[in-house]
Amino acid sequence: MNGAEPGELAELAIAVAVRAGRMLTSQRPPGGPHVVGTKSSPTDVVTEMDRASERLIIDRIRDVRPGDAFLSEESGAVRPDTAPPDTVRPDTVRPDTVRPGAARLGTGTQATPAGALVRWIIDPIDGTVNYLYGLPDWAVSIAAERSGRVVAGVVYVPGRGELFSAVRGGGAWLRRESAEGSHAGTEAARPVHCNSGVALSEALVATGFGYEAARRVVQGEVVARLLPRVRDIRRAGSAAVDLCAVAAGRVDAFYERGINYWDHAAAGLIAEEAGATIAGLNGKVAGPDLLIAAGPGLFARLHDLLAALDPERDAPT
Ligand code: LIP
Numbered sequence: 001m002n003g004a005e006p007g008e009l010a011e012l013a014i015a016v017a018v019r020a021g022r023m024l025t026s027q028r029p030p031g032g033p034h035v036v037g038t039k040s041s042p043t044d045v046v047t048e049m050d051r052a053s054e055r056l057i058i059d060r061i062r063d064v065r066p067g068d069a070f071l072s073e074e075s076g077a078v079r080p081d082t083a084p085p086d087t088v089r090p091d092t093v094r095p096d097t098v099r100p101g102a103a104r105l106g107t108g109t110q111a112t113p114a115g116a117l118v119r120w121i122i123d124p125i126d127g128t129v130n131y132l133y134g135l136p137d138w139a140v141s142i143a144a145e146r147s148g149r150v151v152a153g154v155v156y157v158p159g160r161g162e163l164f165s166a167v168r169g170g171g172a173w174l175r176r177e178s179a180e181g182s183h184a185g186t187e188a189a190r191p192v193h194c195n196s197g198v199a200l201s202e203a204l205v206a207t208g209f210g211y212e213a214a215r216r217v218v219q220g221e222v223v224a225r226l227l228p229r230v231r232d233i234r235r236a237g238s239a240a241v242d243l244c245a246v247a248a249g250r251v252d253a254f255y256e257r258g259i260n261y262w263d264h265a266a267a268g269l270i271a272e273e274a275g276a277t278i279a280g281l282n283g284k285v286a287g288p289d290l291l292i293a294a295g296p297g298l299f300a301r302l303h304d305l306l307a308a309l310d311p312e313r314d315a316p317t
Contacts, residue, residue: 007170024052121266150269193249279299
């Protein structure tokens with residue numbers, strides 16, 4: 001494969017995500033994975049399986065596309081295998097404001113290295129704590145950026161036998177594994193669409209919380225003020241699964257402060273292609289300050305309610 005056609009990138013991402021997901025499922029130690037490190041707090045864990053999944057994904061993609069670059073949760077920015085050492089360009093700055101109705105996704109801070117047209121954005125396990133505890137809502141998330149813009153996204157949720165995918169401009173799709181659980185037995189892909197025209201008071205809203213206590217205090221205050229204004233709240237523990245739930249109409253909206261680019265790069269495209277609007281507050285691009293995803297009509301109402309609750313008042317991490 002030498003092209004960078006979004007459809008080709010999506011098919012490679014699907015094959016690799018399924019391979020990683022099946023490894024994570026079949027090789028998960030019976031007593032649970034070993035925690036091999038922590039990041040932002042003692043509860044922000046890395047397991048041996050996060051690293052194994054990341055290695056598998058990067059190696060398998062490199063086998064096919066050695067000139068591509070990577071941004072992955074556990075390794076950060078990874079240069080192309082074949083590029084000379086000085087190919088990493090200084091950071092480029094994307095437009096940092098979009099009107100609330102637009103749907104644009106933030107990019108990572110590192111630019112795509114000059115020698116690489118394509119950069120892969122990887123979360124080897126999104127929902128690591130769920131994976132650690134044996135809960136089903138965790139995902140392998142792989143997005144492909146071409147010239148700095150996400151053009152293909154894949155989220156594989158092995159615990160539910162579901163594979164979400166999207167190519168920019170090509171809609172959002174869901175494949176379900178058959179009862180036998182084999183990818184070969186996967187049902188035909190079907191299109192998914194977000195809910196539209198949902199009143200705020202009837203909205204089922206997914207959200208998540210950070211790992212640091214000081215941030216969680218503010219997040220708790222915000223959700224306490226939001227709760228009486230909506231139908232109910234759901235907290236799955238994986239932004240990628242939550243955004244795919246928006247795409248499939250299983251929840252009406254999702255918001256969270258503090259998620260990383262690799263958490264939402266793939267699922268954000270899937271939700272966008274399913275008809276949702278994704279952005280931050282007051283025209284900002286969705287990113288670590290805040291990400292809001294909702295269908296037509298609901299986005300503006302949820303945005304305005306959140307804006308009034310000042311969800312970004314805690315210190316940025
Ligand atoms: C997770 C996010 C989720 C958030 C969790 C955690 P991780 O990512 O996907 O939205 O609420 O606290 O950050 O750490 O499992 O890759």
